[in-house]
Amino acid sequence: MPANIxxxxxxxxxxxxxxxxxxxxxxxLLFVFLALLTGIYLQYKIQEIAxxxxxxxxxxxxxxxxxLARGTLALLGLIPFALMFKRSQYxxxxxxxxxxxxxLTVIIAIIEYKREKKNAEYEDAx
Amino acid sequence: MFKLIKRQKSYALVILILGLLLAxxxxxxxxxxxxxxxxxxxxxxxxxxxxxxxxxxIPQTFKGKYYRLFFEARAYxxxxxxxPDFERISIDHSSKIKIILKSNYGxxxxxxxxxxxxxxxxxxxxxxxxxxSNYTELIFEKVDKYDSNVIFQRGMFFHELxxxxxxxxxxxxxxxxxxxxxxxxIAEFVEESPVAVHxxxxxxxxVGQIFKAESDRMSGVSFKFDLKGKGGLGSYKAELRKAEFAxxxxxxSPETISSFEFHSYDYAxxxxxxxxxxxxxxxxxxxxxxxxxxxxxxxxSVNFFNYANILGSxxxxxxxxxxxxxxxxxxxxxxxxxxxxxxxxxxxxxxxRILEGTIIEDVGSGTGYFTYNSVGDITDLLNLDKFxxxxxxxxxxxxxxxxxxxVGTAQFGTSFTYRFNMMHPIKDxxxxxxxxxxxYFKNKLFYSFDGVNWQQITEEQDNSxxxxxxxxxxxxxxxxxxxxxxxxxxxxxxxxxxxDNGREEGLFGVRNLSLLAEIDMSK
Numbered sequence: 220m221p222a223n224i225x226x227x228x229x230x231x232x233x234x235x236x237x238x239x240x241x242x243x244x245x246x247x248l249l250f251v252f253l254a255l256l257t258g259i260y261l262q263y264k265i266q267e268i269a270x271x272x273x274x275x276x277x278x279x280x281x282x283x284x285x286x287l288a289r290g291t292l293a294l295l296g297l298i299p300f301a302l303m304f305k306r307s308q309y310x311x312x313x314x315x316x317x318x319x320x321x322x323l324t325v326i327i328a329i330i331e332y333k334r335e336k337k338n339a340e341y342e343d344a345x
Numbered sequence: 346m347f348k349l350i351k352r353q354k355s356y357a358l359v360i361l362i363l364g365l366l367l368a369x370x371x372x373x374x375x376x377x378x379x380x381x382x383x384x385x386x387x388x389x390x391x392x393x394x395x396x397x398x399x400x401x402x403i404p405q406t407f408k409g410k411y412y413r414l415f416f417e418a419r420a421y422x423x424x425x426x427x428x429p430d431f432e433r434i435s436i437d438h439s440s441k442i443k444i445i446l447k448s449n450y451g452x453x454x455x456x457x458x459x460x461x462x463x464x465x466x467x468x469x470x471x472x473x474x475x476x477x478s479n480y481t482e483l484i485f486e487k488v489d490k491y492d493s494n495v496i497f498q499r500g501m502f503f504h505e506l507x508x509x510x511x512x513x514x515x516x517x518x519x520x521x522x523x524x525x526x527x528x529x530x531i532a533e534f535v536e537e538s539p540v541a542v543h544x545x546x547x548x549x550x551x552v553g554q555i556f557k558a559e560s561d562r563m564s565g566v567s568f569k570f571d572l573k574g575k576g577g578l579g580s581y582k583a584e585l586r587k588a589e590f591a592x593x594x595x596x597x598s599p600e601t602i603s604s605f606e607f608h609s610y611d612y613a614x615x616x617x618x619x620x621x622x623x624x625x626x627x628x629x630x631x632x633x634x635x636x637x638x639x640x641x642x643x644x645x646s647v648n649f650f651n652y653a654n655i656l657g658s659x660x661x662x663x664x665x666x667x668x669x670x671x672x673x674x675x676x677x678x679x680x681x682x683x684x685x686x687x688x689x690x691x692x693x694x695x696x697x698r699i700l701e702g703t704i705i706e707d708v709g710s711g712t713g714y715f716t717y718n719s720v721g722d723i724t725d726l727l728n729l730d731k732f733x734x735x736x737x738x739x740x741x742x743x744x745x746x747x748x749x750x751x752v753g754t755a756q757f758g759t760s761f762t763y764r765f766n767m768m769h770p771i772k773d774x775x776x777x778x779x780x781x782x783x784x785y786f787k788n789k790l791f792y793s794f795d796g797v798n799w800q801q802i803t804e805e806q807d808n809s810x811x812x813x814x815x816x817x818x819x820x821x822x823x824x825x826x827x828x829x830x831x832x833x834x835x836x837x838x839x840x841x842x843x844x845d846n847g848r849e850e851g852l853f854g855v856r857n858l859s860l861l862a863e864i865d866m867s868k
Contacts, residue, residue: 246356253359253363254363257363260367261366261367261370274362275359275362275363278355278358278359278362279355279356279359306578308610
């Protein structure tokens with residue numbers, strides 16, 4: 220590419236300040252948006268789409284395993300009420316979400332454990 | 346590139362997950378339940394759309410002996426639902442499959458080629474085979490390996506025949522396995538572009554159609570609904586009641602003969618390609634009698650975003666009216682509902698109905714077997730020969746979905762009877778059945794060869810001396826009955842044990858009723 224054209228392109232990019240839009244928060248939102256679009260395209264139910272968006276958000280910006288475990292327990296606590304009001308369909312869907320939450324919690328807990336172990340080793344080495 | 350992935354691990358993981366989800370929808374990387382599988386009643390897929398063959402083990406065959414292979418099959422285009430209407434005809438092709446026998450040593454024998462129709466209805470196929478070696482495997486193979494149909498199969502058996510030469514083998518009669526057609530409309534009103542006739546508001550109104558029974562069996566009803574949101578929460582109920590025509594007015598009985606509860610959001614089992622809700626509602630009807638079949642919203646809760654309309658025409662186009670019955674019992678005519686009422690078309694030999702669940706097999710040399718296994722769906726009710734509703738017809742006999750069997754109210758002397766036409770003189774019959782469950786009444790079972798003289802079938806005795814256990818053990822019946830007459834008919838009557846009481850459900854009935862009879866096929 221001739222040097223002057225490259226220069227012009229760089230200037231243009233700098234002018235529109237594309238980097239400003241590429242901040243982490245916007246990229247994260249873009250990925251969540253892509254996940255929602257995928258869910259819509261694959262004709263998932265609205266609550267499943269929301270769950271997919273949540274999972275993607277959590278992969279990028281993970282909640283602590285403790286927070287997720289609390290979420291799991293909160294959802295689990297809703298199930299008896301759903302059954303009490305004879306909404307077995309809701310109870311079934313809630314149980315599935317509890318299962319997803321549980322998997323996420325376990326994965327995040329393993330990652331946290333490994334990270335802590337690594338930090339401890341690093342501290343010891345110091 | 347790897348460095349980038351390593352640095353942005355979480356983004357790479359998200360892309361991988363979304364990629365896998367998309368790839369799964371295009372290439373089916375992982376198993377996902379298809380709606381067609383749910384439609385395919387008790388059969389199962391033996392060859393998927395991308396597969397070419399199915400292999401199954403058989404008891405070892407012996408050289409020089411004759412065997413019968415019997416199976417029911419149907420083909421289906423898996424991508425049918427996702428294909429536009431104008432392309433459907435071209436993919437509705439039937440499939441050809443060939444049957445091959447294989448021995449432990451790899452020796453193969455071609456048996457026969459069968460044409461499997463592309464349909465929702467199973468068709469029977471059979472072959473009588475003279476064995477030339479010891480085979481242990483049976484292979485079903487698509488003749489055209491590019492054929493993308495799914496092959497469903499059910500009810501396969503492979504039996505040795507009691508014949509020793511080709512002449513006797515030629516005399517063996519084909520297997521009789523009836524298929525009751527439930528999609529047979531006995532009354533209908535079809536509107537090309539139906540409009541909302543009534544909006545369900547959850548107040549307990551009953552909206553439905555009056556019809557005159559032209560057939561003695563009813564297997565279901567179809568209505569069209571327009572659902573907003575989920576169509577409402579809670580459940581709707583399809584109800585069948587008797588109706589009378591007197592003084593130019595229809596009077597609907599408050600008693601429900603048969604009912605079926607469903608949720609508007611759980612539409613997959615009921616909604617068909619034509620947008621009709623096909624609800625199983627079985628009953629034995631009196632020919633010529635008027636009936637009312639309708640939908641009640643008593644248990645439904647609706648709101649501005651979730652409600653249902655029942656469709657039809659707002660004008661009176663049908664001779665027999667559609668009615669709205671409010672909670673006080675007042676009736677009001679509401680135009681013409683879109684509806685179809687289905688009967689049951691039985692397989693008949695001569696004038697005689699052959700019950701669904703029956704197999705009549707000729708094994709040669711004048712011997713044959715009649716087997717009957719209760720189906721576990723509404724056909725068990727349609728199979729009834731008659732029922733006795735006791736004093737002043739106060740009892741009830743109906744199909745209970747949660748028990749998957751026919752039940753009667755354990756009061757007033759209620760009973761119901763099955764009649765099995767075995768078509769040939771009966772030599773002996775083994776009857777087996779069991780009580781539905783501990784919350785249902787104990788039964789009394791009777792048999793007869795003429796429908797007049799009844800003998801009680803004895804239940805299997807529980808030998809334990811534990812009194813509590815004896816009270817709570819389910820009744821089991823297994824009895825071999827040797828025929829003393831040359832009758833072709835066999836009757837089973839089910840009623841309740843008057844000495845039993847306090848059962849939670851107040852109902853009686855048997856489950857897994859089965860018969861195995863040896864019949865004289867030389868006559």
